[in-house]
Amino acid sequence: MNDILDGIITKYREKEGNVIFLLQETQDALGYIPEEAVNYFSEKLEIPPSRFYGVVTFYSQFHLKPRGKNIVSVCCGTACHVKGGSKIAERIQRDLGLAADGETTEDGKFTFEIVRCVGACSIAPVVLVNNSAYAEMSADSTSKLIKELKKKESSGTK
Amino acid sequence: MEQSEENKKKVVVRVCIGTGGLAAGGKEVIEAFKKAITDFCVDIELDFTCHYQKVGCRGFCARDVLVDVVDGDTSVTYQGIKPDIAKRIVEEHLIKGEPVKEWLIDASYYAFHAKQLKILLKDCGTIDPEDIQAYINVGGYSGIKKIVSAMTPEDVINEIKASAIRGRGGAGFPTGVKWEACRKAPGDVRYIVCNADEGDPGAFMDRSIIEGNPHSVVEGLMIAAYAIGASLGYVYIRAEYPAAVDRLKLAIAQAHELGYLGNNLFGSGFHFDVRIKLGAGAFVCGEETALIASIEGERGMPRAKPPFPVHKGLWGKPTVINNVETLSNIPYIIRNGAAWYSAIGTGKSKGTKVFALTGKVKNTGLIEVPMGIRLGEIIYDIGGGIIGNKQFKAVQTGGPSGGCIPAELLDTPVDFESLGRVGSIIGSGGMVVLDETDCMVNIAKFFLEFTQAESCGKCVPCRIGTKRLLEILDRITRGLGKEGDIELLETLCADVKAASLCGLGQTAPNPILSTLKYFRGEYEAHIREKKCPAKVCKDLLTYSIIEEVCTGCGACRRACPAGAIAGDKKKPHRIDPEKCIKCGACFDVCKFASVSRE
Structure with a gap:
């Protein structure tokens, strides 16, 4: 190092x-x-x-703890907030078994983060996986996305 | 007979890869077009060559992916294109000459554009942002060339003053006056800084301009530098905007290659270069003095003004800080003249303004309108009205520093003074439309959560004031509000506004004050009746199943994450209020409207 x-x-x-x-x-x-x-x-x-x-x-960009291999973030800017961003956040926490913003799963594969406006408000609510934006999400479509991610991770392909 | 490739006609497929376009699959759409062309090439000889053009945000994000097929002088636009539709467009339109009707843009596309006036966004979405030549072809860099050969810095400042353009970052300070003050400040080193730290939630104008037309910002910086006498410029940009950062880096590199940046530009003796500084994620860094501290590598905390940055800015030198949209306007003003610019807009607010139109409107996207347009025209004519034909409630402008404007004020013209009079601001240009299902106390709380978290902590009124304001709003939304809370909010808001050091604290109470002004009844319902009229605040809601309506399908039982719903098949189900976490999953999933939420 x-x-x-x-x-x-x-x-x-x-x-x-x-x-x-x-x-x-x-x-x-x-x-x-x-x-x-x-x-x-x-x-x-x-x-x-x-x-x-x-x-x-x-600055919010810096992290004092290691982060997971995949960063799953949900935008909670204004447009995403009024279109149900917080419901999606709750669902991600439930699906990943994480209690709060910024936590990482024990296997180190996923970190959940709440971000404040990524500037993709016209396609709100937005979920990001490692900087790729997913448009007009719902709690259910997010669950599906996480299921796929978990599957990819456990099969070892990325 | 085989035609040689050069003799064949050129067809251009233009695909939006702005933020919205990318998320909707813009890149995949291009790949699908390429694949379809290659596949057809195997069997038949095509009488054209197909070229692909990636463009930045075209505004109408709700209809992404937008694709233009340009064949000679005719251009056809498609909307909502997915990769699997590409093959049909190639076969029916490109090969057989018949546009695919069902994916063509419709009336809403024209309505979306009818009342807009695109100056900045005109090129954004038609030119390739990754090609400097594309910008030059539409007149780019002619502004800087013109001034270095024919105008003195004072001429340029006078031209900008005559155009009456005001800063697009929020405060609306006259740009020419700012430049002049910096030019006149003593010293021989000066800086120009582009503020691209677009932190307002609900705003993405600056991101889209940089992604779609980065060279306009570079040229704007050059003109400003020439006018104030700077030879180095900085762009302070959010690291959260990786695509914009890449485009800007590329634009700067291309400008260097052509000799548009560097020493002795255009043989005039004018030297200029641009550096990029990545923001590290702090909303307060949008404030000028905090931004300077951040560029210098420190905690981004504001300081008292005066001295203003135009006198004592970056590293103590006179510095002009202009917002992205402001700078992007400059080349167009120089090219077309101050008179052209000041003919657009209203008395004290000239030109156009770019807004991010989002929330509960049908047509979300990026729009550019002449100053003075009515709010109602934006929401109903451009935005197409409210989704699901729900009732309009308010439009939030100006982000955390702005306010909520109710239906009865939709006639308000959009300019600096008029929005200020109704308790809001233009701000950087976020416009979030709210409908009857949005709770105004919740919205105020949302913004206070934001400003409280982003308060840098330097001054007491902001650090502690926003915290106390948030606590009061929090208890009101949880049904623990007390008589006198509204008055307490009002007093505290006035104090925080009056005593805070910088704009963040001075404007943080605005979302509360404007909602109190226009939606006081909602606050009272929360406090006195312990009811949330919009049915948003969880703690004030009770979910139950209407037995007469319930078919016993079990959908709610399966959806309930708390296991609070029980019932036999085809018999009415029940919710256990003790276990219910009020998430609303049952309400959302029930097809028979048998879940009541009161």
């Missing part, structure tokens, strides 16, 4: 010392921001960890 982090530090120094850039690169490389990475940066760059955590916790 340290090699990756060193590479990021080099790029960071070229980028006028931008902490957000550093963290975005880290998350792109590792999938999340591990505590060890923050400590490593802190030591190498002589920046207190609090400054990194300040940025990490401020």
Whole structure:
């Protein structure tokens, strides 16, 4: 991991010392921001960890825990909200057996997230699986989608 | 006799791959066309060559996938195309020359467009966003070429001032005045920033413009840079918009290749380059000073103004921050002249505005209308009215900073001042239509959940004020509202509005204030009668089965996730109120309307 982090530090120094850039690169490389990475940066760059955590916790893009292989998100922007987004969210939680926004299934295959407006309001309500949007969903069609995803995962093909 | 490929006529199949188009299967449709052509080629010699063109959002997302077949001067548009229909279009239309009638656009397509005036969206949806030449062919980059050779920066500023265009990001500040202030600020380094952090839920104008016509934004940045004296620009764009980011990167790379970005542009001595900064997901970063902090790599927290960014902005240098739609307008104003632009619109609101028309209207999509059009025209003429012929209740404009406008005010003209007078704003252009099944207290709570979560926490009125407002709304929707809650909301709203540091807090109470103003009765019903008139607030509803109507089909029993429904086959079923979680699954699934929700 340290090699990756060193590479990021080099790029960071070229980028006028931008902490957000550093963290975005880290998350792109590792999938999340591990505590060890923050400590490593802190030591190498002589920046207190609090400054990194300040940025990490401020922006919704950063994650302090590893996320699942598939990210199933439901949009709860205004248009999706009035067209039943929250019902879909409840159904996904039930189908995946997850209690709250941001949780990951024990096998690490699925993470459920509620997102705020992905800008696809004209085809609301929208469900996203790894950034592909599914239009005009209902709780039932979402259940079907999740069933298919689970099937794909258990048969080992992606 | 075989014709050589070059002599054959060219047929263009144009497919929408905007957000809506992609989700509806735009890419699969293109593949299906290609496959159908290849399959037919095996058996017969085609007398044409087929070309494919991917275009950005064409607006009418409700009818996606939209496909144009362009054959010489004639263009035929199809709607609702799925991959399996492609083969028929190829066989009947492309080969035999007979358009497939049942998939042709119908009256609603024309109605959707009749009252629109497309300036920005005209090219968006007809040109290939991934090809700089396509933009150049429709006059692109002629604006910047014109000004560097024939106009001084002051001329450009005067032209923009004369056009009277106002910022499309929400506040509606005159763009030319902003540019002038920055130009006059002391110092030799200045920046131009494009704000593409479109965080308003229910808005996707900026995304669509960047995806459909990215070069118009790049040219807008160039013109602004020339006018204010900047040689570096930034586009601060949401990472949640990966397609838009890719298009923009490509556009910038193509502009570099042609020598449209870089040093000594068009031999004029003007240098300019653009960098992209990815937002990391914080609504408040749409606020200018927060956006600057975020570009600098810090927590995106606003600071007090003045000093304004035009005097002290990015890295302490004079900076102009303009919204995507504003910048996208600039090349068209330069090309066609200030007089042309200011002839469109009303007294103080000139030009057109792009809106994301969504919610409970039949024709959802991206629209562009002249300022001054009535709200009712947008909802009924362009939007085609309410889905399922339900009753219109309100239209929410301006997102979390805006308000809900009721039916009796549908005659209101859409311009900055008029919407302000009725307690809402144009905002960035989200327009969510609500019908009789939407609860206005719930809508207010929805927005407060949003602003409370997105409050950066720097100032007390916003951090604590939005939290308290949300708590009061939450208890009202749960049937725990008390006498005096409405008055308490009003007092607190006034305080949060008056004392918050930035626009987020100052406008966060608007959804509450406007719903209280026009739908006070709904609040009172929740508080006094513990009823939700729109039947949305779960805690105030009771589900039961009407025994006389129930056929005992068992659909509700199977649908109930809580196991709260029991009953023998073909005998009336019953809901156990203790177990019922009020999810409404039984209500939705019953074909005989035997589930009552009160």
